Amino acid sequence: MTLEKNGIPTPAQLAVIKPSKERLAKGPVVLVECFQKIPCDPCYSACKRGGFLPFEDINDLPQMDYDKCNGCGICIGACPGLAIFVIDETYSEQEALLTIPWEFLPVPDEGSTVQGLNRSGEPVAPVKVVKVRPSAKKNGAMIISLAVPKELADDIRSIRVKD
Numbered sequence: 377m378t379l380e381k382n383g384i385p386t387p388a389q390l391a392v393i394k395p396s397k398e399r400l401a402k403g404p405v406v407l408v409e410c411f412q413k414i415p416c417d418p419c420y421s422a423c424k425r426g427g428f429l430p431f432e433d434i435n436d437l438p439q440m441d442y443d444k445c446n447g448c449g450i451c452i453g454a455c456p457g458l459a460i461f462v463i464d465e466t467y468s469e470q471e472a473l474l475t476i477p478w479e480f481l482p483v484p485d486e487g488s489t490v491q492g493l494n495r496s497g498e499p500v501a502p503v504k505v506v507k508v509r510p511s512a513k514k515n516g517a518m519i520i521s522l523a524v525p526k527e528l529a530d531d532i533r534s535i536r537v538k539d
């Protein structure tokens with residue numbers, strides 16, 4: 377199955393955008409899971425640190441300078457495609473801090489436990505909501521940080537919140 381057919385990136389596509397082990401070991405860093413050439417670039421202007429390299433053409437896929445990214449997460453709320461995440465593998469020995477976009481209701485409470493879902497929407501593991509913050513962009517997605525088991529940090533990309 378390809379991204380065009382099921383909307384899910386392949387392992388090969390994900391490998392291309394993953395920061396190096398050395399960069400991941402330094403702290404939070406952006407993961408841009410944007411693989412379809414569409415006329416879109418608000419991520420570029422949302423980042424004031426130069427994390428996104430200038431687009432030569434608006435249809436280009438984002439290109440990153442991971443050393444300029446501090447993992448602030450501002451670009452998450454600016455992306456209409458909900459394609460941007462931040463991972464912090466230094467969060468604790470057992471858990472990574474995964475930050476995701478969230479544009480649904482209900483909004484989870486900080487400190488609550490929600491169901492972590494994979495890219496297909498299937499349950500993976502319960503995860504703890506560490507932080508909930510609004511987007512800097514009007515009507516942008518909320519930005520939710522989750523403590524996830526390190527071994528599942530590459531799989532979990534969404535959550536299910538009980539009413």
Ligand code: SF4
Nearest residue numbers: 423427445448449451
């Ligand atoms: S997480 Fe922050 S620093 Fe990193 S690319 Fe996004 S806006 Fe820039």
Ligand code: SF4
Nearest residue numbers: 410416418419455457
């Ligand atoms: S804003 Fe999101 S969808 Fe648009 S180019 Fe950037 S990462 Fe891709």
